Amino acid sequence: MHEFLTSVFDGVLDGYFYPFILEGMLLTVQVALLSLLLALVLGLVTAVAKLSASRAARTVANVYTTVIRGIPDIVLMFIIFFGGQVMVNDFGVWLLDLSEAHDWPVKLGWEYIEISAFTAGVFTIGFIFGAYMGETFRGGIMAVPRGEIEAGHAFGMSRAQVFFRITFPASVRHALPGFGNNWLVLAKTTALVSVIGLEDMVYRAASAGGAVRKPFTFYLAVAVLYLVITAVSDVGIRWLNRRYSVGVRNA
Amino acid sequence: MDLEVIVANLPLYVQGLWVTVQLVALALVAGLLLAVPLAILAASPNPAVQFLPKAYIYVMRGTPLLVQMYVIYFGLAQFDSVRESFLWPVLKEAYWCALLSFSLNTAGYTAEILRGAIQQTPFGEVEAGRACGMSRSVIYRRIILPSAFRRALPAYGNEVIFMLHGSAVAGVITIIDLFGAARIVNSRHFVPFDAFITAGLFYLALTFLIVGVFKVWEKRWFAHLNPREH
Amino acid sequence: MRKPVLTLCTLVLTLAFGAAQAKEWKRIRIGVEGAYPPFSSVTTAGQLVGFDIDIALALCKQMGATCSLVKQDWDGIIPSLLARKYDAIIASMSITEERKKKVAFTKKYYSTPAKFARRKGSGIEISKAGLAGKTVGVQRATTHDNFITAEFGDTVEIKRYGTQDEAYLDAVAGRVDLLLADSVAMKDGFLDTDNGKDWEFVGPGYNDPKYFGEGAGIAIRQRDQDLVDKFNAAIDAIRSNGTYQKINAKYFDFDVYGE
Numbered sequence: 001m002h003e004f005l006t007s008v009f010d011g012v013l014d015g016y017f018y019p020f021i022l023e024g025m026l027l028t029v030q031v032a033l034l035s036l037l038l039a040l041v042l043g044l045v046t047a048v049a050k051l052s053a054s055r056a057a058r059t060v061a062n063v064y065t066t067v068i069r070g071i072p073d074i075v076l077m078f079i080i081f082f083g084g085q086v087m088v089n090d091f092g093v094w095l096l097d098l099s100e101a102h103d104w105p106v107k108l109g110w111e112y113i114e115i116s117a118f119t120a121g122v123f124t125i126g127f128i129f130g131a132y133m134g135e136t137f138r139g140g141i142m143a144v145p146r147g148e149i150e151a152g153h154a155f156g157m158s159r160a161q162v163f164f165r166i167t168f169p170a171s172v173r174h175a176l177p178g179f180g181n182n183w184l185v186l187a188k189t190t191a192l193v194s195v196i197g198l199e200d201m202v203y204r205a206a207s208a209g210g211a212v213r214k215p216f217t218f219y220l221a222v223a224v225l226y227l228v229i230t231a232v233s234d235v236g237i238r239w240l241n242r243r244y245s246v247g248v249r250n251a
Numbered sequence: 252m253d254l255e256v257i258v259a260n261l262p263l264y265v266q267g268l269w270v271t272v273q274l275v276a277l278a279l280v281a282g283l284l285l286a287v288p289l290a291i292l293a294a295s296p297n298p299a300v301q302f303l304p305k306a307y308i309y310v311m312r313g314t315p316l317l318v319q320m321y322v323i324y325f326g327l328a329q330f331d332s333v334r335e336s337f338l339w340p341v342l343k344e345a346y347w348c349a350l351l352s353f354s355l356n357t358a359g360y361t362a363e364i365l366r367g368a369i370q371q372t373p374f375g376e377v378e379a380g381r382a383c384g385m386s387r388s389v390i391y392r393r394i395i396l397p398s399a400f401r402r403a404l405p406a407y408g409n410e411v412i413f414m415l416h417g418s419a420v421a422g423v424i425t426i427i428d429l430f431g432a433a434r435i436v437n438s439r440h441f442v443p444f445d446a447f448i449t450a451g452l453f454y455l456a457l458t459f460l461i462v463g464v465f466k467v468w469e470k471r472w473f474a475h476l477n478p479r480e481h
Numbered sequence: 482m483r484k485p486v487l488t489l490c491t492l493v494l495t496l497a498f499g500a501a502q503a504k505e506w507k508r509i510r511i512g513v514e515g516a517y518p519p520f521s522s523v524t525t526a527g528q529l530v531g532f533d534i535d536i537a538l539a540l541c542k543q544m545g546a547t548c549s550l551v552k553q554d555w556d557g558i559i560p561s562l563l564a565r566k567y568d569a570i571i572a573s574m575s576i577t578e579e580r581k582k583k584v585a586f587t588k589k590y591y592s593t594p595a596k597f598a599r600r601k602g603s604g605i606e607i608s609k610a611g612l613a614g615k616t617v618g619v620q621r622a623t624t625h626d627n628f629i630t631a632e633f634g635d636t637v638e639i640k641r642y643g644t645q646d647e648a649y650l651d652a653v654a655g656r657v658d659l660l661l662a663d664s665v666a667m668k669d670g671f672l673d674t675d676n677g678k679d680w681e682f683v684g685p686g687y688n689d690p691k692y693f694g695e696g697a698g699i700a701i702r703q704r705d706q707d708l709v710d711k712f713n714a715a716i717d718a719i720r721s722n723g724t725y726q727k728i729n730a731k732y733f734d735f736d737v738y739g740e
Contacts, residue, residue, distance in 0.1 A: 067455065069412075069458075070454065070455040070458035070459065071416070071451040071454050071455055071458075072415075072416035072417070072418075072419035072430065072451075072454055073416065073419075074419045074420060074422075074423075074430060075419055075430055075433070075447055075450050075451050075454060076451070078433070078434075078437075078443065078447045079443075079444065079447045079448060079451060081557075082437070082443030082444070082447070082557055082560050082561075082564075083443050083444035083447065083448075085560075085561070085564040085566065086443065086444065086560065086563060086564040087444070089564050089565045093565075112565035112566070114566065184312075184313075188313075188314065188315040188316075189315070190315075191315035191317045191318055192315075192317060192420075194317075195317075195423055196554075197552075197553070197554050197557075202315075202317065202318060202321070205321075206321070206325075209325070210646070210650060211525065213329065213676075214329055215321070215325040215326050215328070215329055216322060216325075216326030216327065216329040216330070217329070219318055219321045219322040219325065219326050220322060220326070222318055223310075223314040223318050223319070223322065226313060226314045226315060226318065227309075227310065227313045227314060230309075230312075230313035230314075231313070325650075328654040328655075328656075334654070334655060339655070343654065343655055343656050344656075345640075345656070425640045425641060425642060425651075434556060434621070435621065435622070435641065437556065437560070438555070438556045438621050438622030439579070439622050440579075441559045441560050441563065441583050443557070443560045
């Protein structure tokens, strides 16, 4: 495989394409998938909070989705990347000073925890799309027919059982189109991590394109690679749609 | 919060705000003008006519705005023919490069929204036009487009917000928009949290404003077009 | 993904051993820029090279410490120091009053003047009138940025870049009329390269301490005064034992330390 790819791609883009740019693409895909995972978890929690009986939970969830969806991704990324690091470590040192000053038996705190560009990128993107997923899932859950949920209760299922056995699985089909859309936007948002110094394919295209003075060629190559990601995702989403619509009659 | 620094730099933020608003507004106008013909062609039943506009829409929606902007700003300078052409005085300015890429990008998204809306036109409306003896172009102008615009309005409102948020990448290529202003404040005074949160608040305010405006529009201009409740 | 695990280990370790160990400065992390030839750049193989890098390694050897280099963009280089991403910055950073409010500095380890550069044949002269309406490229939040903003901000258009390299690229592309940068960095990093062959220096060398400070020093968190002292001693040591001069000769044919 390695030899095959080398023979195909060497020479194209001055030998930079393989594995230089493709390694960057791997990082792009990693960031995208990990942040998707985080976004799914956050989205589910948010949706449940938004639909919960607790006013406090609803308020927190609403503030989260409103603020996140009101600020550009790249600004949020800088807030979390620069600001988050300072906060985490200031807190650690504050704890450290406190435990030293009062001679606590156990020393708490830390000098330094690395928030790498990778971590910051994944957390920010996951955090942002958690808000969008939250809205999507809320819509999906609300689309589940009441009767199905009532049937669960009638069988004597607990509230958690009803959620995990009935509401959640049944909501997937309704949430899928929105989910697919969010994923496509998320995948493209990963390009922004290049601005905080993560060596994704955009970052690598910039350095390679600058070195051989062919920025157009390299950015175009990266654009094509994003189209590949989009196209593959399209196929995947269509497949998921078919799977989760089994048993649903199409008009 | 280091309020002193933020207050001292408020003029810079306001200047950035103005650049952001300008860029977004101009890009939206240019994008919409480009989107209407694209959408009409893409909605055509003829596959040969559909092909190019659909490909354009696919590429614009399938690649990141940042990369599109880089292709235009850094990429075009690669070619001597571009650098020597009459277009260079425009393309050498980061501002125009950003505006060009934003316009082309939002045109793709808007065209897709409009195409969907055009294809959802109830056939009865078109038939009614035909029965009145309207020509195809009149049907488009008087029936299909107005009806499609109404259906597209909520989705278009989202696109406007996406464009506002997307426009922050302009700060990456030396333009002092809201985000660019925040970067300057951060690198001069080393207050990342405060600098970017301030920019974030400005964006948040703009987003609320846009949401509000679209709500008013939907109510006021299109209320009479809403389907009647039975 | 090993990163979260690694973070967790760091956390557990620091929790277990407390802060006492860090204070001996056996391990020092140094922030460098890597986009500022010939002082700091990255080879195609991903290796950090340059005057700053060699000085950093020599100082570490002198102090008997194990050092790791951390590459960081200029914009975030001080915030990341404050955030403890590394313990010292060796990145050709000028010692200025504004920066002293946030970080402590060692004594200077080199000092070179700033200069303008113009495209050959453009005939631009450095004066209020000569600069009027011209576009000047500088690296954002550098002493050069401060100088041009304060002295000529009302007559020129200033383009600020994240790295010096980006400014060079836009100069070649014809997006700026003038560049203002460190004379040595610009000569080696641009004018003497193929990209910069159509560009030349113009005007005097600037080193007014009001803008350009006392030269380039090593930035350290203010609470780590002991590390400042260690670095100062090490700078004196490599200056007197000939190590500095060897590194100097590797990159320059003049004394980069200045007066």
